[in-house]
Amino acid sequence: MSAPVRSCDVLVVGGGAAGLSAAAAAAEAGASVLVAEREDRLGGILNQCIHNGFGLHRFGLELTGPEYAARDVARIAGSGAVMPLLETSVLSLDTSSRQGGRITAKLVGRGVGLFDVSCGAVVLACGCRERTRGQINIAGGRPAGVYTAGTAQRLINVDGALVGRRVVILGSGDIGLIMARRMTWEGADVLCVCELASEPGGLRRNIAQCLDDYGIPLHLSTTVTQVFGKVRLEGVELADVDPATRRPVPGTERRVDCDTLLLSVGLIPSNEVAATAGVGIDRRTGGPSVDESLETDVPGIFVAGNELHVHDLADYVSEEGLEAGANAAAHALGRRGSRRDDGIVVECGENVGSVTPQRIARGADEVVMRLRSRGRVQDADIVLVADGREARRWRRRIVVPSEMQTVKLSAADLPEGIGRLCVGVVAHGASPEGE
Amino acid sequence: MPTRQTKEFTCVQCPMGCLLTVTLEDGAVVSVSGNSCPRGKAYGRTEAVHPERTVTSLVGILDDFHPLSVKTAAPIPRERIDEVLDAIAQTVIEPPVEIGDVVIPDVCGTGVDVVATEARS
Numbered sequence: 001m002s003a004p005v006r007s008c009d010v011l012v013v014g015g016g017a018a019g020l021s022a023a024a025a026a027a028e029a030g031a032s033v034l035v036a037e038r039e040d041r042l043g044g045i046l047n048q049c050i051h052n053g054f055g056l057h058r059f060g061l062e063l064t065g066p067e068y069a070a071r072d073v074a075r076i077a078g079s080g081a082v083m084p085l086l087e088t089s090v091l092s093l094d095t096s097s098r099q100g101g102r103i104t105a106k107l108v109g110r111g112v113g114l115f116d117v118s119c120g121a122v123v124l125a126c127g128c129r130e131r132t133r134g135q136i137n138i139a140g141g142r143p144a145g146v147y148t149a150g151t152a153q154r155l156i157n158v159d160g161a162l163v164g165r166r167v168v169i170l171g172s173g174d175i176g177l178i179m180a181r182r183m184t185w186e187g188a189d190v191l192c193v194c195e196l197a198s199e200p201g202g203l204r205r206n207i208a209q210c211l212d213d214y215g216i217p218l219h220l221s222t223t224v225t226q227v228f229g230k231v232r233l234e235g236v237e238l239a240d241v242d243p244a245t246r247r248p249v250p251g252t253e254r255r256v257d258c259d260t261l262l263l264s265v266g267l268i269p270s271n272e273v274a275a276t277a278g279v280g281i282d283r284r285t286g287g288p289s290v291d292e293s294l295e296t297d298v299p300g301i302f303v304a305g306n307e308l309h310v311h312d313l314a315d316y317v318s319e320e321g322l323e324a325g326a327n328a329a330a331h332a333l334g335r336r337g338s339r340r341d342d343g344i345v346v347e348c349g350e351n352v353g354s355v356t357p358q359r360i361a362r363g364a365d366e367v368v369m370r371l372r373s374r375g376r377v378q379d380a381d382i383v384l385v386a387d388g389r390e391a392r393r394w395r396r397r398i399v400v401p402s403e404m405q406t407v408k409l410s411a412a413d414l415p416e417g418i419g420r421l422c423v424g425v426v427a428h429g430a431s432p433e434g435e
Numbered sequence: 436m437p438t439r440q441t442k443e444f445t446c447v448q449c450p451m452g453c454l455l456t457v458t459l460e461d462g463a464v465v466s467v468s469g470n471s472c473p474r475g476k477a478y479g480r481t482e483a484v485h486p487e488r489t490v491t492s493l494v495g496i497l498d499d500f501h502p503l504s505v506k507t508a509a510p511i512p513r514e515r516i517d518e519v520l521d522a523i524a525q526t527v528i529e530p531p532v533e534i535g536d537v538v539i540p541d542v543c544g545t546g547v548d549v550v551a552t553e554a555r556s
Contacts, residue, residue: 208444
């Protein structure tokens with residue numbers, strides 16, 4: 001086993017969509033890059049997403065996940081400045097000594113055990129995790145056959161194991177919808193998809209092409225309240241949900257016999273490595289709080305992709321990875337001017353559930369702001385208010401919670417001396433509330 | 436006397452999700468309504484006459500525990516999906532394979548190849 005590399009300019013944690021783009025951008029900016037990937041191949045979750053629809057924005061093509069990943073892997077393989085460390089995990093980041101402003105990472109790799117890497121900057125690209133049964137309070141025992149949708153996706157698409165025959169899916173997020181079609185195609189009987197909310201969670205195109213094409217019913221305002229079965233799942237109890245309280249309505253319970261329950265009930269940014277460095281987390285996104293360069297509140301630690309906030313499309317994850325990678329390289333190579341920490345605070349206004357960045361450095365010339373709305377607004381304006389004064393608005397045909405919105409600000413949108421920016425989503429022409 | 440028929444779909448071109456109504460006469464599209472943009476009109480025309488889908492699935496690979504992901508190189512008629520999936524499920528290929536290699540030429544006479552979407556040595 002060769003001795004691991006002990007030093008680099010940029011350490012990228014995670015070799016999925018975000019990490020691969022970050023590595024490519026950092027290398028193209030002249031940095032030496034290590035990518036730590038815990039699996040035995042690069043690509044991350046893209047490898048198990050064998051359906052098509054990736055790359056429409058970046059390449060104008062509908063690629064499958066493995067094809068999309070292969071393009072990014074080829075890009076870093078061609079650079080020579082990026083070394084992937086497979087079957088290697090980052091355990092912790094230590095910024096306490098800060099010798100020469102450097103960060104020490106503790107890693108563990110197959111065959112090499114524990115080792116340290118000293119780096120000039122880090123890009124966190126650990127992706128996200130699925131919410132599990134334990135987080136949604138379903139009564140009953142612990143029979144086999146209850147899976148998160150992504151776990152089932154991996155078992156079927158990577159390991160070639162069909163996880164069940166009669167399937168109920170809870171949650172209409174995109175992974176749940178994709179898995180409804182996937183399991184139908186592999187010969188399973190998908191009985192229904194239940195959604196707690198009164199609106200579907202996933203993209204409309206997935207509802208049309210994954211459910212409607214196969215006559216799979218989507219039950220809105222419905223949830224699973226109990227599982228039956230001791231060794232293997234034998235059925236689930238469904239109940240209507242009161243849209244106002246989101247509680248099951250007594251007396252509406254009914255049993256559906258099935259051997260498999262897939263849970264597609266939300267994703268949470270994976271912040272274990274970030275936590276070891278004391279990175280501040282935004283409770284709205286569930287990911288680190290960042291400035292417009294995607295730097296966390298710990299200098300030299302950047303973040304991109306689903307670890308920052310859960311995205312709808314891999315294309316935008318890659319875009320964010322490029323930004324974080326280029327900025328991390330500039331930091332490591334000493335090409336960034338001194339930054340003042342009395343930046344502009346960005347807040348969520350009317351109908352906005354979360355926004356990044358959470359702060360903007362003074363003098364920033366371009367800022368990419370990404371936000372998710374709380375509700376659906378047709379013919380909408382995204383309104384930016386600076387210290388109580390409207391600074392700019394962008395019109396959108398429609399804004400829905402399932403599609404992240406991106407707006408770009410320039411220095412001209414940020415008046416001199418402002419302290420606080422508030423972003424809201426309103427009906428076209430309306431003024432945001434409370435401003 | 437031409438036979439007149441209407442079909443309804445949710446447009447999937449953007450999050451608006453317009454409810455499209457397509458009118459056909461003798462199987463040919465004469466009008467699309469309910470759309471808010473030209474993309475919706477084009478989608479409605481195709482969807483009403485010959486809905487097509489790209490199929491992605493897995494084939495076996497000799498001496499390998501893990502299957503190999505594949506897709507139809509172009510969309511196929513929606514009503515042929517089951518047949519094409521059966522053909523894919525019965526296929527076992529030999530490595531090595533590169534992305535884009537043809538795994539099943541002209542699958543089920545659709546004129547479309549099934550190609551590998553990952554490489555395996």
